[in-house]
Amino acid sequence: MIHEFTGNQAESVIxxxxxxxxxxxxxxxxxxxxxxxxxxxxxxxxxxxVPVVPLGLAVxxxxxxxxxxxxxxxFAGYMKQFAGPIWWISPLLFPVEIISHLARMMSLTIRLYxxxxxxxxxxxICFSMIPLLAPVVFLGLHAFVAVIQAYVFMLLSxxxxxxxxxxxx
Numbered sequence: 482m483i484h485e486f487t488g489n490q491a492e493s494v495i496x497x498x499x500x501x502x503x504x505x506x507x508x509x510x511x512x513x514x515x516x517x518x519x520x521x522x523x524x525x526x527x528x529x530x531v532p533v534v535p536l537g538l539a540v541x542x543x544x545x546x547x548x549x550x551x552x553x554x555x556f557a558g559y560m561k562q563f564a565g566p567i568w569w570i571s572p573l574l575f576p577v578e579i580i581s582h583l584a585r586m587m588s589l590t591i592r593l594y595x596x597x598x599x600x601x602x603x604x605x606i607c608f609s610m611i612p613l614l615a616p617v618v619f620l621g622l623h624a625f626v627a628v629i630q631a632y633v634f635m636l637l638s639x640x641x642x643x644x645x646x647x648x649x650x
Contacts, residue, residue: 550645620626
């Protein structure tokens with residue numbers, strides 16, 4: 482069921498040749514879901530609410546999609562994607578695109594880290610204020626946020642991969 486879900490998502494986002502990347506995005510998604518759901522165990526901090534964990538996942542994703550972009554297009558072809566569609570504007574667009582690609586790492590990191598930290602803190606505050614029935618609602622919310630954040634990270638990984646390996650037609 483998970484394989485079919487990620488396959489359908491990858492096919493619609495990446496397009497032709499998605500099968501090659503399906504294992505990576507499935508592993509990233511499942512890994513993040515498991516890390517996020519570990520926070521449901523009382524007294525255990527969610528691993529993705531520690532900044533180095535999302536950063537590590539973002540760096541791996543960054544290296545992975547750039548590697549396959551270079552492998553698919555070659556060095557010159559992949560660098561053309563950074564230059565933009567018009568040759569005379571490329572000196573301006575190239576640095577902007579480089580910064581944009583580096584900001585993707587920061588975006589993936591901060592999005593996952595901040596959302597899971599906020600979810601952890603909200604659950605902790607609720608448990609300290611109302612120790613009985615009400616925290617169950619917040620645990621459900623934490624589980625929902627955990628799944629959504631893993632999906633968003635996986636989806637953004639697919640989008641970045643699709644952009645890196647796409648061919649202009």
